[in-house]
Amino acid sequence: MRTCVIYGKPSIILPLKKRFVNHPNLKKLYFINPQNEIPRGYQILFKYLAAIAGKLDYQYLSNLLAEHNIHLRWSSEMISNKIYAMLSWLWVANQIEFETAILRVEWESYSFLIKETAKCRGKKTIAFQHGVISHTLDIPVTVSRFLTFGEQSAQFLQSLNQDFAKITGQTNLCNDFRPCGSVIDNIQIIPNNFEQKTVLIIDQSVDRAIGFNGLKEQIKTLDELLEKLLMQENIKKVIIRPHPEATISDAWISCKCHYPDKCDFSNAKFPLDMDISRSSVAIGLFSGALAIAAASGLPTYWLKTVDGYYTGDLSCFDEFTFFSEDILEDIQKIMSSEKLYLERRNRILEVSQQYYKNNQKINFDEHFWQMFIE
Known part of the structure; x- marks a missing residue:
């Protein structure tokens, strides 16, 4: 049984993993890229299914948005990649057990599925703040605990989540926001410039x-x-x-x-x-x-x-x-x-x-x- 750190992009997971080098609890962590865990045969099958589903979803969304004169910026390939990532997690989820699922970014492709897996198993989910809170994907926050850059973002997200709950009646929202500092970015106090x-x-x-x-x-x-x-x-x-x-x-x-x-x-x-x-x-x-x-x-x-x-x-x-x-x-x-x-x-x-x-x-x-x- 391990605390499980889960994220797909090496450009983000590697810097986070480096922070735990020589950490006494490193063995309790499992850094995983779901798409790299799948056997070759399943990779081919999932990519084939994702390609079909991506084209169908793209056509459906294009027609739906066209009625309102809205152009869909995403391509069918981009949608297929998202579906492939989600299928990858569904396969991996059956192979592992964990106490806590740690999401580098809460709103990535398979983050929703990871949260659902954890919820069904009665496990915790934790996510890190990715950047400035500036778009609709940042709300609502539905993990068990959310680690923010600082007090400002913690209070802002708490307020937004409470407003969202009042408007929608949704009750399974995060109310545990904790200021921790920068995750990836270097902060070095510079001299007088x-x-x-x-x-x-x-x-x-x-x-x-x-x-x-x-x-x-x-x-x-x-x-x-x-x-x-x-x-x-x-x-x-x-x-x-x-x-x-x-x-x-x-x-x-x-x-x-x-x-x-x-x-x-x-x-x-x-x-x-x-x-x-x-x-x-x-x-x-x-x-x-x-x-x-x-x-x-x-x-x-x-x-x-x-x-x-x-x-x-x-x-x-x-x-x-x-x-x-x-x-x-x-x-x-x-x-x-x-x-x-x-x-x-x-x-x-x-x-x-x-x-x-x-x-x-x-x-x-x-x-x-x-x-x-x-």
Whole structure:
């Protein structure tokens, strides 16, 4: 009988597994990728069944949404992959016993099935916060216990879950939210970066975000702010860090052409702390990278627009959420005074502890282990 850590993507499960290396309770954990546990013959069968079901589901959803003039972004292949993942878990579930199922992300393809398996067996389920609470998949939370970055997200999710329960009458929702710290992201308190005179722009221009959260106007405003920042004489450099799923926009290319020595493109594959360490301030919309920058001691701004997207998960940073012109004015102010810069740095570090517990990664110690088994 083992506590079972379950997740499919190696890019996420491996960093989590590394945190338990040499941990005294490592032998009680079972890191599993359901799709790798299936015999070859079953893999072929499940993929065949998933392909058929994916095409049928795609056609059904396309016709259903077309009646409302809504275009389905997913392909039948994407749906088939989700179905294959779920079939994989159904096979694996019959091969293992566990006391607690730990989900890296609660809303992944087979997370619902894992929760149902645990519920039928009378076992616990625990999930980690994946990122900024910003879309409908984050609610409702139905695991036994949910481990959040900090007190801010714990209170926000608790409130949303309670509201959901009142509206729907659903009673099997999570009411155990515990602040623990960052799961994957490195948080390293940087020194005084006043002399860098460099602005870090955190991009969020991905199709799903633009369509789902209505960010088109906000991204346009951020691009306009980028150009204004490049015009400021007391700013030495502006670094654009693209979203991992984004492409280089025409607006960025234009800025690079006009300011070749001042405008710099980072790479989403580079460690975030590398870009933070060479910047003086950070600006963006609601990316989790902004919260990491703030927790690292970098004065950080959340861009606000009229009728723009907003999530209460980041409300602890409201005092740093400005309109474009106010951001420009405030940056000019703190960039011209090291005293003001350090005051802002100290304040952002203080506020960030509400979002990331102690501004740190999760400490995988014996106390944390108790949250798995109690």
